Structures are given as C-alpha cells and as structure tokens.
Amino acid sequence: MKKLINSPDNVIADALKGIAASDKDVRVDFNNRVIYRATPKEAGKVAIISGGGSGHEPMHGGFVGVGMLDAACAGEVFTSPTPDQMLAATTTVDTGAGVLHIVKNYTGDVMNFEMAAEMAADAGVEVATVVVADDVAVQDSLYTAGRRGVGATVLLEKIVGAAAEEGADLAAVAALAQKVADNGRSMGMALTSCTVPSAGKPTFDLPDNEIEIGIGIHGEPGRHREPIADAHSIAEQLVAPILSDLDFTGAPVIAMLNGMGATPLIELYLMYGEVIALLEEAGVTVERNMVGNYITSLDMAGCSLTLVRADDELIRLWDAPVRTAGLRWGL
Amino acid sequence: MKKLINSPDNVIADALKGIAASDKDVRVDFNNRVIYRATPKEAGKVAIISGGGSGHEPMHGGFVGVGMLDAACAGEVFTSPTPDQMLAATTTVDTGAGVLHIVKNYTGDVMNFEMAAEMAADAGVEVATVVVADDVAVQDSLYTAGRRGVGATVLLEKIVGAAAEEGADLAAVAALAQKVADNGRSMGMALTSCTVPSAGKPTFDLPDNEIEIGIGIHGEPGRHREPIADAHSIAEQLVAPILSDLDFTGAPVIAMLNGMGATPLIELYLMYGEVIALLEEAGVTVERNMVGNYITSLDMAGCSLTLVRADDELIRLWDAPVRTAGLRWGL
Known part of the structure; x- marks a missing residue:
C-alpha cells in the first residue's frame, strides 16, 4: 500500500x-x-449539517462554509460518524431556526442520523432530514436498503445551503432538499479498486484489462464488469441508465462529472466531452456543470456522472455565492 | 494501460x-x-499567455480567465507547443499593450517561446518573457538546462494576472513576474510513475515498496529513491531543500501543496498538516495556501510543495478576484 500517511x-x-x-x-x-x-451563521437562519465516512474528500468537510454547510461530521474511512458526533454538530450550529441533516442513504448513516435527530429533539433542537438515494446503478446494495446516496449530495448541499443563507425556514429548506434529491440521478464506474488504509490491500480485485460499471463510492459491486472500453462507450453506460430513470428533457440541468480520487483531470475533461455530446443528442440541456473531484473514493480511478433536473429557482440558488475549500465562487 | 480515453x-x-x-x-x-x-481583455491592458505540454491539467488551460491568463497553448502530452501555436495566441490576445509569455524552463518550451516572441515582434507585437525555474530538486535535468519549472508557475500566473487586470504596463508586469519567479521554490515526490497514453506503459519503474524524492512533472529522475516512508518524513524531505535554498522567514509566504494527479485529497490534506507544522517550526509564516491538484503529471501519485516568498503587494494581488476553471474566487 502506497499512501501519504503516517499510520x-x-x-x-x-x-x-x-x-x-x-x-x-x-x-x-x-x-x-x-x-x-469559523464564523457561525446569523441567528434565525436554518443551519445545515452533513457527514459520513471519510475517504470521499472534499465531501463533506470541504463543503463547510458560507453558502453551503454549517458543519460536517467525519467518520472513520467509509464508516458512519456516531450519533454523538452528529448531536454535537447539531446543537452547536443551531441558531434557533432548526437544523437540516443531509444523509446519504447507507444503513449506518441513516440509523445514526435518526438517533442524533431524536437526541437533538430531546435537547430542544428542531431537526429535518433529507436522505439522498440517487445512484441508479443498483436497487439494494452492500450497505444499503434502496439506492445508494452519491453525487447528488454535493449539488444538494450547494443548493439548500444558498436557500438557508437567504433565510428560508426549516420547512422550506427541507422541501427544497427533497426536491433536489427527487430530481438527482447518478451513475459511476471504476478503472481500479480503492485501498482502505486499515485494510492495506485493494477492496476488490479488478483485472488489469477490466472495468466495473455501476460501482459504489466504497467499492461496492456495480452492475457488471467488462473489458476496458473507450471513453465514448463508458459515457454511454453512464448516461443511458440515468436518462432511462428520469426524464431530463425540457428543464435546465446541472451536471457533475466527478473523479473518484485517482483520475487525472485531463481524463475527466475528455469524459465530459463525451457525456455532453450524448446529452445533447438526447435533447438534454446542461445549464451548469462542474468537472473535477468532489465525491471521491480514496485512491479509486474512475468517474461518476450526476444530473439534477433543475428549474429557474434551483439555477438561481446554484449561482448564489459560496465559499468553501471544495467549491467556491462569488466570494 | 487503464485510462478514460478513446485512443x-x-x-x-x-x-x-x-x-x-x-x-x-x-x-x-x-x-x-x-x-x-471568451471575452477578450479590454484594450490597453497587457495580455498574458502560457502553455506547455499537456498532462498537467488544470495548468495551463484551466487558468485562462479573468484575473489570470488570456490564452494557453496545449502541446501534445509532455511536449512543447509549437511556435505557431504561441504566435497565434500572442497576436490574438494583444490589445496593443504587449504580451507576457510565461515559460516553464524546459529546453523545448524555452526555444519555441523564443521563436514565437521573435515572430510576434516581426508582426509588431511587443513581447516580454519570464522563465520559471523553481524546482530545487536537481540543477540540470533530462529536458532542462538549469532547474525545472514547476509549481511556482501556477502562483505566478495568478499574481501577474491580477496586475495585468489592474492595468500595469508590460515592463511592470514582466518585472513582477520575475520577482515571483525569483522568490518561488518547489520540491516534489512520487509514489508511482505516470503513463503517457502514446507510450502505453509507465514512464519509469518504481518498485511497490519505493518512492522517489525530487521527481519532475514528466517523471524525470529526482534526487534519490528510498523505501516507502511516512508522511512526516516525506514532508521533511520536501521542506528542507526548499528552506535551505532560500530564506522564507520574515515575509508572508504563499504555499501550495499540490497533487500529482492520482493523489486523493485526504492524503494532500494530511501532507499539508505535516508541512505546515515543519514550516512553523522553521519560523516560516504561511499567509495564503492552496491544497489540491494544480500542476499534475497525468496519473502519477505523489505531491509537490511550492513556496513563494511574498510581500504585502503580492498578497494583495493574490487576493484579487479570479475566475478560471482551475482557480476561482471573488467572481
């Protein structure tokens, strides 16, 4: 195992x-x-927290800042944070207007955030929760009942962060979060496995001449393996399952072409070129996009595509200023 | 070779x-x-171009935009662009105030930019040139007379881009560029080789239990190889040669902890923590920093550290708004 770590x-x-x-x-x-x-949100504004296993950086810690999250809980690698961590975050960031929990759909995260919400309620903090389950690759998964929560989480955190900053109340922020979750879909693929530091060896074996389509962000099995294919063919296998799951025509779309951690940017740009050509052929209009590493899987090589079916209001919130380590504009 | 490419x-x-x-x-x-x-700079302002071999994304194409470059020439992977490309860029972006060429110190790039500058002069465009040679690892190298040009290029492009945007004339922009070049130092290391697509195999062999200290951004040999070490020890080997080459105390410093392309962000943050602790011990005050993938080497795993000894004016220009794909704030 070659990693820049101490232990x-x-x-x-x-x-x-x-x-x-x-x-x-x-x-x-x-x-x-x-x-x-470092500077808490003004009193009376809804606060937003998220969290999950580490190894997906910049998500979630890199999205703490003005216009996005108020706090993020870091679990061990690929392991849910504890309810205590979530409770500490919740009670600390609450300004009196309540707190939204953004939860990716994994059994441990869902259970721990539920427990934290109950404990927060006991402490007098109103909590609303959105569970993101946008991965079209598989229905149930290694760590999931229902679909896995992946890339749409990033776009959701940006959009609801803007609404909370503007002063929307908890019900409105929660409804907006659900709307983004309902309208987001993702699909990923891997060229290589990742290696969890404590395991010291690759999470799964993937032969030198094979790729895995539909991979999860913890290396969970995808849909199938196949011989290494060209970028165009891989793009088709990301785009088609997303478009067959939700109609993305007739609305402005926000797209994210995301690297899994070890994918160089030149390849991500190349993939984005393939993806956008397919989306245009399908009559989908991408109004906003990002290309880069936003929700990663340690040192996995590969990529994922996320689309959110937006509207003018979501685009307006998307464009609002944000200042975090992982996503920044206008500030 | 596993890459997201068509051919x-x-x-x-x-x-x-x-x-x-x-x-x-x-x-x-x-x-x-x-x-x-897309929107050319206002008439009367100095324009700035750079360029080099591809494979280092986001540099340079990802740094084109308000507050940074006016144009970037993309060569083949790890191969200088041609003088014709540079001439086209130079004559197109010139607003009448002249053009700065930012050149990384590699024999091919230096030669081609020189030729382009002569051709531009013949076409009536005034050109000034800065050559960046900040890599303290080796004196001469595989493709270099003198030191290699690496990470300081990114910081230089940001700083002089801000000055040009403010309306500084060509002599002032060129002098500023030289000042940043003179005050920038870098040192890199690799966990793995990179693979050039046309070669189809790793540029060099690095055993599973070894790392290379002082690597170049094209996989050029560094100072030495050693058994895989912990992050603290690697940080010492990046920091010490930089600090022994230039005094970074008594001035505000801009630091970049850069990933080589296949290094996950969690490891870059971890390395930054080690680096900053060493810099503080040495009495160096980092006033601004960035951690991420800015000047990469295809799918190489590893990192590099760049420090620029700044002053209040450089910090002010650093903080000025910038809007590019690779670096963005304030806009």
Missing part, C-alpha cells in the same frame, strides 16, 4: 489537522471530529 | 472538446489548440 490508525486525525491549517474559514473540533464554520 | 492519438483533441463544453468563459481554437478567454 493507518491516524489518517483521519492527521487529515483534520491539515484541513484546519489550510482553511482559515473553518475550525475543527478534534475530539468530536466535526468541522465547523 | 492515445486523440487525447488532446478530445479533452479540448470537454474543456470547451464545460467552461463557457473560454473558447477553444481547435486547429491551433489554444484556449482563449
């Missing part, structure tokens, strides 16, 4: 030190492993 | 399609393989 046991603690040192706009609670905005 | 022959052409589709603020001249701002 498999200290990866999260050490990485949090680097995050704290590099982003002056956040502060890190090292005991609870929660990343907060 | 080794079409990598640049296909990637340029994706860049054109994803960034509405640039337009791509596919014949000359030049990326321009």
Whole structure:
C-alpha cells in the first residue's frame, strides 16, 4: 500500500489537522471530529449539517462554509460518524431556526442520523432530514436498503445551503432538499479498486484489462464488469441508465462529472466531452456543470456522472455565492 | 494501460472538446489548440499567455480567465507547443499593450517561446518573457538546462494576472513576474510513475515498496529513491531543500501543496498538516495556501510543495478576484 500517511490508525486525525491549517474559514473540533464554520451563521437562519465516512474528500468537510454547510461530521474511512458526533454538530450550529441533516442513504448513516435527530429533539433542537438515494446503478446494495446516496449530495448541499443563507425556514429548506434529491440521478464506474488504509490491500480485485460499471463510492459491486472500453462507450453506460430513470428533457440541468480520487483531470475533461455530446443528442440541456473531484473514493480511478433536473429557482440558488475549500465562487 | 480515453492519438483533441463544453468563459481554437478567454481583455491592458505540454491539467488551460491568463497553448502530452501555436495566441490576445509569455524552463518550451516572441515582434507585437525555474530538486535535468519549472508557475500566473487586470504596463508586469519567479521554490515526490497514453506503459519503474524524492512533472529522475516512508518524513524531505535554498522567514509566504494527479485529497490534506507544522517550526509564516491538484503529471501519485516568498503587494494581488476553471474566487 502506497499512501501519504503516517499510520493507518491516524489518517483521519492527521487529515483534520491539515484541513484546519489550510482553511482559515473553518475550525475543527478534534475530539468530536466535526468541522465547523469559523464564523457561525446569523441567528434565525436554518443551519445545515452533513457527514459520513471519510475517504470521499472534499465531501463533506470541504463543503463547510458560507453558502453551503454549517458543519460536517467525519467518520472513520467509509464508516458512519456516531450519533454523538452528529448531536454535537447539531446543537452547536443551531441558531434557533432548526437544523437540516443531509444523509446519504447507507444503513449506518441513516440509523445514526435518526438517533442524533431524536437526541437533538430531546435537547430542544428542531431537526429535518433529507436522505439522498440517487445512484441508479443498483436497487439494494452492500450497505444499503434502496439506492445508494452519491453525487447528488454535493449539488444538494450547494443548493439548500444558498436557500438557508437567504433565510428560508426549516420547512422550506427541507422541501427544497427533497426536491433536489427527487430530481438527482447518478451513475459511476471504476478503472481500479480503492485501498482502505486499515485494510492495506485493494477492496476488490479488478483485472488489469477490466472495468466495473455501476460501482459504489466504497467499492461496492456495480452492475457488471467488462473489458476496458473507450471513453465514448463508458459515457454511454453512464448516461443511458440515468436518462432511462428520469426524464431530463425540457428543464435546465446541472451536471457533475466527478473523479473518484485517482483520475487525472485531463481524463475527466475528455469524459465530459463525451457525456455532453450524448446529452445533447438526447435533447438534454446542461445549464451548469462542474468537472473535477468532489465525491471521491480514496485512491479509486474512475468517474461518476450526476444530473439534477433543475428549474429557474434551483439555477438561481446554484449561482448564489459560496465559499468553501471544495467549491467556491462569488466570494 | 487503464485510462478514460478513446485512443492515445486523440487525447488532446478530445479533452479540448470537454474543456470547451464545460467552461463557457473560454473558447477553444481547435486547429491551433489554444484556449482563449471568451471575452477578450479590454484594450490597453497587457495580455498574458502560457502553455506547455499537456498532462498537467488544470495548468495551463484551466487558468485562462479573468484575473489570470488570456490564452494557453496545449502541446501534445509532455511536449512543447509549437511556435505557431504561441504566435497565434500572442497576436490574438494583444490589445496593443504587449504580451507576457510565461515559460516553464524546459529546453523545448524555452526555444519555441523564443521563436514565437521573435515572430510576434516581426508582426509588431511587443513581447516580454519570464522563465520559471523553481524546482530545487536537481540543477540540470533530462529536458532542462538549469532547474525545472514547476509549481511556482501556477502562483505566478495568478499574481501577474491580477496586475495585468489592474492595468500595469508590460515592463511592470514582466518585472513582477520575475520577482515571483525569483522568490518561488518547489520540491516534489512520487509514489508511482505516470503513463503517457502514446507510450502505453509507465514512464519509469518504481518498485511497490519505493518512492522517489525530487521527481519532475514528466517523471524525470529526482534526487534519490528510498523505501516507502511516512508522511512526516516525506514532508521533511520536501521542506528542507526548499528552506535551505532560500530564506522564507520574515515575509508572508504563499504555499501550495499540490497533487500529482492520482493523489486523493485526504492524503494532500494530511501532507499539508505535516508541512505546515515543519514550516512553523522553521519560523516560516504561511499567509495564503492552496491544497489540491494544480500542476499534475497525468496519473502519477505523489505531491509537490511550492513556496513563494511574498510581500504585502503580492498578497494583495493574490487576493484579487479570479475566475478560471482551475482557480476561482471573488467572481
């Protein structure tokens, strides 16, 4: 295993030190492993937290900041944070207007966020929850009842973050979050496995001449394996299942072509060129896009495509200023 | 070779399609393989171009936009663009105030940019040139007389881009560029080789249990190889040669902890934590930083550290708004 780490046991603690040192706009609670905005949100505005297993950086810690999250809980690699972490984040960020929990649909995350919400309610904090389940690859999965939550989470965090910043109340923020979740779809693929530091060896074996279509962000099995194919053919296998699952025509679409962690940007741009050509052929109009590493899977090589069927209001919220380590414009 | 490409022959052409589709603020001249701002700079302001071999994305094409470059020439992978490409870029972006060429110190790039500058002069365009040679790893190298030009190029493009946007004249922009070049130092390391698409196999062999300290961005040999070490020890080997080459105390410093293309962000943050601790011990004050993939080497895993010894004026220009695919804030 070749990684820039000190010890498999200290990866999260050490990485949090680097995050704290590099982003002056956040502060890190090292005991609870929660990343907060350095300057809390104004009183009366809805706060938003998310969290999940580490290994998907910049998600979620890199999305803490003005216009996006108020806090993010970092679990061990590919392991849900605990309810205690989520409770600490929730009670700390609440300004009195309530807190939205953004949860990716994995059994451990869903269960722990549910418990944290109950504990927060006992502490007098109103919590609403959205569960993101946008991965069209498989219905149930290794760690999931129902679809896995993947890339749409990033776009959702940006959009609802803008609405909360504008002063929307908890019911409105939660409804907006559900709308984005309902209108987001993703599909991913892997060229290689990832290696969890504590395991020290690849999560799965993928022969040198094969790729896996429909991979999950923890290396969960996808739909099938096939011989290494050209970018055009891979793009077809990402686009087709998404478009057959939801109608993306007749609305402005936000697209994310995401790298899994070890994919160079030149390949992501190349893939985006293939994807956009297919979307145009299918009559889909991409109004906003991002190409890069946003929701990764450690050192996995591969990519995923996420589309959100938007409307003028979602596009307006998308364009609103954001200032985080992982996503920034207008500030 | 596992890559998201259609054919080794079409990598640049296909990637340029994706860049054109994803960034509405640039337009791509596919014949000359030049990326321009979609909206040219106002008349009377100095224009800035750069360019080099492809495979280092987002550099340089991802740094075209307001506050940074006016155009970037894309060569084949790890191969200098031609003088014709550079001439096309130079004459197109000139507003009458002259053009700065930002050149990384590689024999082919230096020669071709010199030729392009002469041709531009014949065409009546005033050109100034800065050659960046910031890599402290080796004195001469595989493709270089003198030091290699690496990470300081990114920081230089941002800083001089801001000055040109403010209306500084060509002599002032060129002097500023030289000042940044003189005050920038870098050092890199690799966990793995990269694979050039047309070669189809790794550029060099690096055993599973070894790393290379002082690597170049084309896989050129570094200082030495050693058994895989912990992040702290690697950080020491990046920081020490930089600090022994230039005094970084007593001034605000801009730091970049850069990924080589296949390094996950969690490892880059972890490395930044190690680096900043060493810099603080050495009395170096980092006032601004970035952590991420900015000057890559295809699918190489590894990282590099760049420091620029700044002053209040450089920090002010660093903070100025920038809007490019690869670097963006304030706009």
